[in-house]
Amino acid sequence: MSPKSNLGSLPHWDLSNVYKSLDDRAFKEDIKKINQLLDDLDQYMVDNDISKAGAVSGPAEDLAERTGEYLDRMNALLRLYETLFAYVVSFVSTDSYNSEAKRIMSELEMLRLRLNHQDVLFQGWIGAISQDPKKLPGITAQGGSAAEHSFYLQETSEQSRFLMSEDEEALASELSLSGSRSWQKLRFVMTSQLKVPFEKVGKTETLPITMIINLATDPDGDIRRRAYEAELAAWESVSEPLAACLNGVKGSVITLFERRGREDALHQALDQARIRRDTLEVMMDAMRKYFPAFRRYWKSKASRLGVEKLPWWDLMAPIGRSDKRYSYDEAQEFILDHFGLFSDRLAGLSQRAFQNQWIDAEPRDGKSGGAFCMDLPAVDESRILCNFDGSLGQLQTVAHELGHAYHNECLVGKTELQRQTPMTLAETASTFCETIITDAALSQAADVEEELAILEDFLIGSSQVIVDISSRYLFETEVFKRRAVAQLSASEFCEIMARAQIDTYGEGLDENYLHPYMWTWKPHYYSAELSYYNFPYAFGLLFSLGLYAIYKERGKEFVQEYDELLRSTGEGTAADLAARFGIDIRLGSFWEGSMKLIEERIDRYVSLK
Secondary structure (H helix, E strand, C coil): CCCCCCCCCCCCCCCCCCCCCCCCHHHHHHHHHHHHHHHHHHHHHHHCCCCCCCCCCCCHHHHHHHHHHHHHHHHHHHHHHHHHHHHHHHHHCCCCCCHHHHHHHHHHHHHHHHHHHHHHHHHHHHHHHCCCCCHHHHHHCCCHHHHHCHHHHHHHHHHHHHCCCHHHHHHHHHHHHHCHHHHHHHHHHHHHCCEEEEEECCEEEEEEHHHHHHHHHCCCHHHHHHHHHHHHHHHHHCHHHHHHHHHHHHHHHHHHHHHCCCCCHHHHHHHHHCCCHHHHHHHHHHHHHCHHHHHHHHHHHHHHHCCCCECHHHCCCCCCCCCCCCCHHHHHHHHHHHHHHHCHHHHHHHHHHHHCCCEECCCCCCCCCCCEEEEEHHHCEEEEECCCCCCHHHHHHHHHHHHHHHHHHHCCCCCCCCCCCCHHHHCHHHHHHHHHHHHHHHHCCCCHHHHHHHHHHHHHHHHHHHHHHHHHHHHHHHHHHHHCCCCCCHHHHHHHHHHHHHHHHHHHECCCCCCCCHHHHCHHHHCCCCCCCCHHHHHHHHHHHHHHHHHHHHCCHHHHHHHHHHHCCCCCCHHHHHHCCCCCCCCHHHHHHHHHHHHHHHHHHHHCC
């Protein structure tokens, strides 16, 4: 796809207000500044005996002063470091051939090791202080930065129980660069540069794998089928090296959670998500309870497509009047109009994103697939990557990522340590914004065919988040179980994935045409820092649907409380923040209430003729 197409001119993002280029003197000076800040903090920690074996006696005023100074220095470091790293990501994620950007990223990752080591020393020190249960409350009672970061300090105290020794943590961090992170990078390079010959309209082109995946939504069933076959063949051709990558990452995770005294890999994911294991189980139970509803949807879709059972290549097939395609300008106008009905602040933030080229929308060779939003703390802005193809689904993707940018906007003024939001709550604003767009599209549907197409798009997304994510959860659980015993081959990964899809999609899908290679192209599996990346998306969908129902009841008075919730996501557990709206996430009734909203749309879809 070229920038000039029937979609309009698709923008590349602009970060020139951050730095002019990788050769910019300001960029190079800030790299030097980071090194100096790291040196200064190292010296401060030595001078003030901040480590697990350090001094923890003395008056609360002294401990509070030392704690507050560390927090201030670390916040300044993170604000600059995260900006530098995001700037380099803007090059690497859009051009995996850029060797200079990859070299600089490697340098920054080396600096991250020092940040991690400082964090480990501080965690150990806070853990030692907390051996006396009165000391940490005494420190935060003194006011200042320590008081402002009381939630962070309490969480640090709790997580300090799962640290190895300082030397072991330092070694693990250093080895990650040549271990799990290298496997992760190899997977990204291989998948971003994978190309597939494909014939369309009598012409064969060599397309990036991301564009082949996008053909899953093509109106032509023959194109969808051939794209599916081409995609699976492409993944099979690189499956063994990708299996080595996944074995390497999961093996590292298993070794570390055992050394750190974790129950399992899920234990750390739950702590990162700031939810309890029983809360996750209640949510997953509610999701499974509604699998039959999704199977009704797929059976209805199969009937509309004239097949007995739905093959994988038809899962995302458009139904209804599917010839609607949005130019980029039309997508922008639609989003701004309907965000404005929710709040001027959301519309204003989105307007800035469009006008100031915060969004990189063009699919191209070397560019990462999927979509994401990244924060640039030093300028209090965000940048969004997507692969726009003119579909309603891609319009919703832009809205989703703008939701993340809005969340970042609500956090402006908070320190970096106060902004550390768990994935469960990080998906709240993004999914909420998607819901705004879906409701708007449904309200404007001109006839049954258009309503059907919009419902189809919503149900494709919901089934991915509820059912497919359930299959990914089963897949990852089984992989961790079996990888603890031995490495797995590509065929074993495929077998586990196929079984997980059968267990979740059930009779709604043709078992002869699954996607056993789904593990190859989902980048989340290859992150050693974020195991079980999947379930927070389900949490985000169902939690935001619950919030949206409250908004529909209360109207504009909801907006200020909602903004404050987003502003507080780094400073509370998911349960505590949800309780502000009278929501108890530990109860199955809440999750089932959100699932019923999805079921109502399934019922409407099935009833339409």
